Structure formats: C-alpha cells, structure tokens
Amino acid sequence: GAVVSQHPSWVICKSGTSVKIECRSLDFQATTMFWYRQFPKQSLMLMATSNEGSKATYEQGVEKDKFLINHASLTLSTLTVTSAHPEDSSFYICSARKTRSYNEQFFGPGTRLTVL
C-alpha cells in the first residue's frame, strides 16, 4: 500500500493559539510532501512543498511565518498554523511522494481546522 495519515482529523481552537498538524507516510519513505488547503466548494490550493531535511518552498501569497512547515524525517511532515485566526479555518490536506518517484502522490484524509 501507500498510506498517508494526518493527525488530528479535526481541531477547534481559540483565536491567537497555534495548532500543529502532522502528516505521516505509514508504509513508505517520502522525500517530498505537499501541503494543500481546501475551502468549501473550491479546489485544493497548494500551500507549500517540503523536502526532507531542507526548508519548505512556499507558494506565492502563503505566509511562511504563519504556516510553519517542518519535514524532519522521511515519514513525517508537520504544519503549524501560528496565531490562528478565524480566516485560517479550512480543510488542510497533505500528500506524500515516494522517494525516487516523480509521479504519484498519496494523499492524507485531511484535517478540518476551525478557529473560534
């Protein structure tokens, strides 16, 4: 298989707090992981690409100081939403690409973030 998990699956937090979302490749090594954001009835928008052991590459318009990405191992990437505000409420999805594979990405089930 090629299973990607995300934790938590949903989280509710107060405005101003930080939230960490984990993305794990359970049965393969992933040099590259991607973080997407999905608004209701909208497509997935790529936020950043993270490569194990190096800094993430952020898409235009994504604040890297607000959305901290760490990819410290070949099976784990984390996204931390710092000082969250209600407008950060969204569905966050990660995907992972197998090491030495350019093609297929395997997606996690997503994390629903609600900021009050």
Next chain:
Amino acid sequence: GDSVTQMEGPVTLSEEAFLTINCTYTATGYPSLFWYVQYPGEGLQLLLKATKADDKGSNKGFEATYRKETTSFHLEKGSVQVSDSAVYFCALKGRGSQGNLIFGKGTKLSVKP
C-alpha cells in the same frame, strides 16, 4: 498560469446511468493529466491518469482520454453504481514542475439506487 476547469456539481444520477464529468485545462507544454476520487471520510485516491496526447486512462470502469486539440480530459463511466458516490477531482502536473498538482474544484457525484 496553468489551470483546470471542471463541471460544477453536484451531479445526481440513478444507478446504471451513464456518467460524464467534463474537464478542460490550460497549460504550457504537455502536462500529465489525472482524475482523483475522494470517498466520504477518506483521502484523495488516484483514479486514472494519462501522460501524453491520445492516451486513455482507465480504472474501475472509468475512462478518460487526453485530447490535446480540445485541451480536455473528460471522465466517463458507462454504468455507475451507488458505490461510485464521491467527489471527483481533475488535475494536471506540468512537465517542468516539482511534482505539485493543480486541481479543479471537484465535482460531487451522488448515485441513487
């Protein structure tokens, strides 16, 4: 920039009906094209793909043909089942990209018994 446009949903069909979900794209060069499916409560799964013009991707009775002349990659299935109820995403990956995908907005399909 590159983009994907797919038909708005939701689409509601009766079991055994014919399905078409339209997808067109704008891209420089010759991108690879994909259809992903997201079943309720699950992550996106690759349904089928095509990497060059005139290629036909197929899986689980679904088909899509890469049409360069119309920049389209329409998804079709001859006879849908209740278990096909899901959200379907059309996506492209450019040749020169780092592997990131550009998605359409998704089309929700509901199949009634």
